[in-house]
Amino acid sequence: MIQQALAMVTGPIETARGLPNEHYTDPRVFEEERKALLFANWAAVGIGNDIPQPGDAMPVDFAGMPLLLIRGHDGDIRVFQNTCRHRGMILIEEKCNLRGTIRCPYHSWCYNIDGSLRATPHVGGPGMNFDQHIDRKKLGLFAVRSHVWRDIIFVNVSDRAPPFEEYASELLHRWKEHCHPVYHGGASSGFTFDVACNWKLAVENFCESYHLPWIHPGLNSYSRLEDHYHIEKPGRFAGQGTRVYRQIEGENGECLPDFENLSEFWNEGAEYIALFPNLLMGAQRDHGFAIILLPQGPGRTIERNEIYYSFDPAAHPEYRDLIERNAVQWRSVLEEDIFVIEGMQRGRHGPLFDGGRFSPKMDGPTHIFHSWAASRIVKQRGNGDA
Amino acid sequence: MVMLDRIEKAILAAHAAGNGQAMAELYAEAAQHMLSNGQIERGCFYLTQGYVFALEEGLASASGIHTRLVELGHEI
Incomplete structure (x- = not known):
């Protein structure tokens, strides 16, 4: 019966249903999805700006898995399980600098910053x-495969995903013009929401433009629904773009500096893409953003919003006001989405809801995400790995 | 003995304050006191305590303590 429901999800959009309620509410399915969707793929867990200095360390709860992000003295970022190899104690509770x-x-028990076991007092x-029975060489911290792109720290817990460059190759190609160094906007350009919904609802809402006129009516005056288009890459990412991006301007018409060497499309174009499983990204001519979804259980998600620029804000105080205004504007837009993602979560406690139906014209990106999730879960169940 | 009492009180205060550098120094001092009195096992206990906090604090003294523990056959 459950397999039949998932087969309905992966079918053609005209007849497909969405993921069943238990994919949003049931702790057992959350556990299953943790493995099939979050751990088996490249998931975002933090940003380089979290640990800017050598020796900086930050613990992250990634869907219940305790991780430790560390910047080494060589400047490289490494990720470990935040668990002592002796008795399984959590090693680091709070962000700190390791002296x-x-x-x-x-x-x-003491571990070097590279994870090797140094002392066993x-x-x-x-x-x-x-x-003689405790071999330090074999008892270093468990390293978690990681990769950094656009300051975003990704992990592949299963260690079975293809290399990140291959996993995200189509997106890297699509946004190749945006492959420049990025600089975090500073304190106000990073803000976090603690939302009462399953992480997938935040993905689904971000993917589609259908909701824009209703939830973000302020966009109607310049960014009409018909100015948007779908971005659909089955199995990898989905989202939406607009042909009428409007830059934020100062009182005298001054704008933030553009990323270099962008083609004409980006003069007024902007794209918003969910890279499966849990990263939502925006690309515009003068800034980009990343939204990292950290699942805390079936019905709760920490949503980290981080805004980036083409220049180092610390070296350009003249842009401080525009950066602040841009952060306020994005925060306002993203806050407008919270009541719908939380409302959809509550709605999924209604036992009569059957996953819902998709608009073949408007819900393509959402269906692609559902279909990706369902097919991954079916595959895992087929492997007897549920 | 009076000297050790003083050091142990200071160690407790350093633990309470979370002062790693002080712990590294005080444990090493206690170790020296024991080792100079021929109490090797007790001395190595204190030396180990000092070593751990010196490692955690990134103190240069960690290297010397390590060498001493190796010489005494208590570290590799």
């Missing part, structure tokens, strides 16, 4: 710090 080793707060008895 030396990571010391487990329980029995004080009293492991052979009081004052005796080695034991």
Whole structure:
């Protein structure tokens, strides 16, 4: 019966249904999706700007998996499971700068910043710090495969996904003109929402332009529904674009600097894409943004919103006002979406809801996301891996 | 003994304050006191404590403590 429901999801959009309620409300299905959707693919878990200095470390709860993001003394970012190899204690509770080793707060096993096990105090008895059965070389922190793109830190927990450049190749190609260094806008350009909904609802809402005239009526005056188009790459990403992006301007018509060497399309074009599973991105001529969805359970998601520019704001105080206004504007737009994603979550506790129907004309990107999720879950179940 | 009492009180205060550098220094001091009195096992216990906090704090003294522990056959 459940498999039949998922077969309905992956069918043609004209007859397809959306994912059943339990994919939004049931802890068992959340656990299944954690593995099939979040851990088996390249998922976003943080940004380089979280740990800007060598030795900076930040714990992240990624769908219940404790991760530790660390910037090494070589400047590279590494991700580990935030768990001591001895008794499974959480190693780091809060963002910090590591002056030396990571010391487990329980029995004080110490790890180097590269994850290798450095010291095992009293492991052979009081004052005796080695034991023939404890091989430090084999007891380093569990490293999690990671990759950084546009300052976003991705992980592939399963270690089975293709390399990131291959996984995201179509998006990298589509946005190749935007492959420039990016600079975070600063404190006000990073803001977080704690929303009472399943993470997938935030993806679905972001993908489509159908809701814009109703939820974001302020756009109607210059960015009409008919100015938008679908972006559909089955199995990888989906979203929407507009042909009438309007830059934010100062009182005297001054604008933020553009990214370099953009083609004519980007003069007024902008695109908003969900890279499956959990990253929502925007690309415009003068700024970009990333929204990282950190699932906290079936019905709760931490939504991190981070805005980036083509220049270092610290070196250009003359743009501070425009950066602040841009952050306020985006925050306002994104806040307008919260009541719908939370409302759809509550609606899915109605047992009569059957997954819903898609508009063949308007819901293509959403259907592509549903179809991707359903096919991945079916595949996992087929592997006896549920 | 009076000296060790003083050090141990200071160690407790450093633990309470979360002062890693002080812990590294005080444990090393206690270790030296024990080792100079021929109490090798107890000395290595304190030396180990000091080593861990020196490592955590990134103190240069960690290297010397490590060498001493290796010499005493208590570290590799």
